[in-house]
Amino acid sequence: MSGYFFSKDSLAKDDRVLLFVGNRILVRNGEFLWRRDQIAEEFIAQDTMIKVSNGREDVLVTRAPAGVEVFLDAELSSLRSLLFEGDERAMLVAGKANQLLDWHASHQFCGFCGEKTAPDRSGQALFCDRCQHAFFPRINPCVIMLVVDGSRILLARNARYRTGFYSCLAGFIEVGESAEDTVRREVKEEVDLDVGAIRYYKSQSWPFPSQLMLGFFADYASGEIRPEPGEIEEAHWYDIHDLPAVPSAKVSVAGELIEHYVKAMKSSL
Template sequence: MSFRPHNSPPVSSEGALHLVFRRDQLVTDLRATQLLLPREQMQRAGWQVLREQFLGYWQERPCFAVEIDETAELDPMRFQQGNLYQLLGRGDESLFALAGRASQLLAWERDHQYCGRCGEGMVLDRQERAMRCLPCHTVNYPRINPCIIVLVTRGEQMLLARHANFRGNMYSTLAGFIEAGESAEETLRREVREEVGIEVGRLRYFGSQSWPFPSQLMLGFFADYAGGDIVCEPAEIADAGWFHYRELPRTPTPASIAGQLIRHYIQELTQE
């Protein structure tokens, strides 16, 4: 495993590597083959560091997430910046996961500068992953938003949808946030009913994926079609339909759990 997570920063930062963000944009070196920047390069660039989170060890070297000031100048001949979507499906998946972890932790610290209970400033705990309010003792941990994502199937067909808020012609699986008091299974049935108007029967858990857009944990399922006609909720779904596995529209990359669900089901069908 290339990455070993750890909360407590090392005594020495010698040889440390950094994932550098300017707000929510990842800064990378055009001349390098990896996303991580050495500490010495950070220091030479003279960027003002706003916040820093220790992530753990990448290939046994200390690794930090760093946010630099938005006014920091980037040499266009040496550095570029872009969002994490541009990394999806390209290169090392574990490095993409690490970049997602870095982005989420920096956003969490940035969004919890003040206590939601008493309004006082919060401080970063260096021994555990927490923001603490010293006056009223409120503690905030990094927030994870659990979601379900489901591939509804009917024999050799799968239900795919084009989401109203996404540009382009990509069709994907259905997904939704788990609400307070709900189980994942209850959420799945509710979301499918609300988004496309059908009912599902047997459910099968597939797996999970951390999804840093911005801080979701996707719980993947297969669901058998049980009844009803497709009626799209227009605020959520632009179009939806049943597609035979040999005649699929454009679908997500296998780097996403949506793409993995689709490809896994095709493998099941073709191996029978």
């Protein structure tokens, strides 16, 4: 098998293996990559494994049965905890692995005719022989934007994901929208402001569960802040010299947007 798929039967004893229990990762002494010969055969729950590269070698990923951590003297870590420990290598591999495992699990059957799917020849899609339809992994594009107005920036706290941080506004791109349309719509919906010029900054893969975050700066144009009930807990203008707790620029594009803007403004003052 090639592409994203790997047969359990082809495993060699020193292959690198990553095991998920539910959506958490099996970790022992801070190490999340296991050697094949550290793991009993029955702990590898699926015959078809997912293959991802960590830049140096292939890592083979599968689900393990619940409770396996007790037998392996290991712990279960969430993807988010790996991210917030700043382990970029782990995030790259585990984030991609998590998205591909989810895709594989949710496309076992054709959405058109209900027939069982199988990896196609390239190994990059799951294929329905009856419909001749290929199902590729999907990512969901989102925008994340820092609304700025000279030396003040708009930061908000989400009502549903309470992190303790004040951060940028964000939202999913809807069918038929450009990314810029979404920036305008989401800012209007979430805080009732209108924005003028919009500048793209950079993007980030965000595997919770499978977003591509497109980061923008948006210039404030008009309006008074009115947080959307149920969505935005609170939103305020903050002076760049007096910011609340914001996400780290090492972890998220939100943090990078804030850091980049604040640095640029401070150096221009």
